[in-house]
Amino acid sequence: MKLVLPNPGLDLRIPDYNDLERMDKEEAADRPKWDNKAQYILTCVGFCIGIGNVWRFPYLCQSHGGGAFLIPYLILLVLEGMPLLLMEFAIGQRLRKGSVGVWRAINPYLTGVGIASMLVSLLIGLYYNTLIAWIMWYLFNSFQEPLPWTQCPLNENRTGYIPECQQSSTVDYYFYRVTLDTTTSIAESGGIHWPMVVCLLAAWTFICACYIRGISTSGKAVYVTAILPYIVLAIFLIRGLTLKGAMNGVKFLFTPNVEELMNPTTWLDAGAQVFYAFSLAWGGLISFSSYNPVHNNCKQDAVILSAITGLTSIYAATVTYTIIGFRASEKYDNCISQNIRTLLNTFNLPEDSITETNYDSAYKHLNSTYPDIVLGLDIQICDMQKLLNEVTTLHVYTMFIMLFTLICIVFLQGVEGTGLAFIVFTEAITKMPGSPVWSVLFFVMLLCLGLSTLFGNIEGVVVPLKDLNVLPKKWPQEALTGVTCAFAFIISLLFAQQSGLYWVTLFDNFAGSVPLLTIGLFEMIAVVYIYGIDRFNEDIQFMIGHKPSIFWQASWRFFSPVIILVILVFYLVTQAQQELTYLVWDPNSDKFPVLASVPYPSWINAVIFLLAGVPSLVVPFYALCRLVYVTCKQKEQQNDKISHVP
């Protein structure tokens, strides 16, 4: 297909092959480069594998009927994620610039794409680092026995717990009240919660320290932050597999419910998840691959990275599902023992007369003899399949809390005392060192996952700022990082308010969805139709020695753009049809402790436009502005020429 838009002056803006060879040999000192290939791969792996892999992916699996979700996910990984990945790697390696530089080199009118990437990276980085701050808070609080989220404060006359804690759970109370002190709506700011400010300071200082010299410091940090999560997940996997009911969960994960495959939302969710999982359109990947040597095999890198991401998602889902299986099994046992206790107490039967084995027959017998009394007892029906299928709402933190509660139950014993006597824990838990160790391990893992993603994020913000001359080029890397982190810390104080949780959810829903899809679409169009797919193929041949196969050609020209367009259109359509609501923690609501669904105030629409609309519209807006500027300048020059004619 020869469809390429006219692009004059392209050769003047980009280095040609001789320049590239020369740059490769001379090893220009001013441009940072990787110490070795492993650092590059680990940085990319760390960037792609984030906290979302640990909770968002298992949540999506569970809400789409278990294993069925894996099939569209893996298919779209190959059709949508891998081609886009190779495109970003190759364009960065060829043009040897950050995101703004690359798009400006392809065509100055496209600089908007780079600016949009930078804005999206900044917005995402702000709320992502708030998650890191929360994780750090929990990490700092893990160094005590007993752990503070295993106990409720007492009420005034010491006969019971505070009602807010009693009705929900210790973990919920600790998160919503002690950590955040949440208000009941996003409009009530409630003032700054100072422990959160302290944790945000810690988080930004930490990321600043790791990235202070650019990739020469962060490249060393990734050896820990990218590898440690895998080790910790392995430990949790081994522990999880020894728990009762774990295999139920794993079986549930790997048995597909074929009906779900017919549901279009499954495919849409899978496509969106692949897109976000690969951190595409953030600009960080382009920057990272521009530090590679010219003849680095980027095609192999793209395939390796896709494989690692897919396998890690499955690995993390398996770990989570062993724990879900255990939790369902425990809830089932609790349900049965609760019923047994009620029956024993009501009919004053000896303790051993009804056990779990003869529960059904005993229940039938009692029901037939005393149907009225049994009816009045409100006996719950215990259904294992229903418990495995239980889906928590996708509130950012409900998922985090669910995972965290599971970890607590499994390793930290004592969160829910009732029914513990009826559950047989394996001896291993009594032989394990104290629960704080497990808590520390879990939060260090989450911290590493989050930090490694943030490295890519910050790269996607600092490098474009330098390219756009917003930050002076003469400044050393340390000053650039320091100023960016300080500025971001001040803005992120928005999330340290008591209503901060709702702002984080808002950012998560809107800043990280539509803009990324639109930028990805523009990127594909820019490379395929403005840079020229033939020129791109030749570049790849120059860099790695052979042209990409027909699979890549078809994906770049057709499959990937179409998939992204479909997801974007469907997403916009569903969003436009829904009323904008969000979930609040309101102790006075009827449904407490379930989060109440409340409509957003009207001024939120302006905020949503800022978050989602501005980055998406920057691309055409910048092109338009530049057009106007260029035509004005041309007119001026013409006027000058006319006036200078003697």
Added chain:
Amino acid sequence: MLEKIILLLCCSCAVAQHLCTPDASDGYKVRLSIKTALEGQAYEWNENEMFLFRATLAFAMRNHIREQKFEVSNIIVCNETPRVSFWFVVTSPESTSVLIGKEDVEEAVRKSRNRINSAFLLTDKTLEFIGILPTLAAPVDPDTPPWLIVFGVVMGIVGAGIILLLVSSVVQKKRKNEMTDDEENCEETRVKTVENGSVGEGVYNMSFSDDERFTQM
């Protein structure tokens, strides 16, 4: 005479027994879950255990109302079930037909709850007094929050790291500047020796020497 005394005792027993009924206004229901709490080491509930219960409760009443000396006979039990649950009432030591009020019994049990529980190797959950809520243990609350200490340590390390990196980059730059200065100086000295011209003063540059400096004979 003897028969009269026996008759009187039986009557008083009957009367006393009459005071203990399920849902009595001054009585409490007790429920024990021995097998749940102790599993393999559970003991059988029999008359002796019941005697221990009545004695423990009398002890609790004595602790609460110090003026009166409660005896085991003041604790009357009825309506025992195989679940191991029963009702009890407490009579006054001065007159066996008068019952001690609900509030006093509750206070007495609350005060000595720990002792009653440990007499039976049970806990608040497995030895239940229906209607008397156990007072809960206060949550552990240290004076300095431990998280501030950890935060201080972490920030100290991170701050030290940042300062170290900044200082080392400044030092590196200085060294670079010094090295470039040295190179410039070296070039100048070489220039000087060339200018002077005499053989003895300069540094002999071996790279340009021939293998045979002097013509061989």
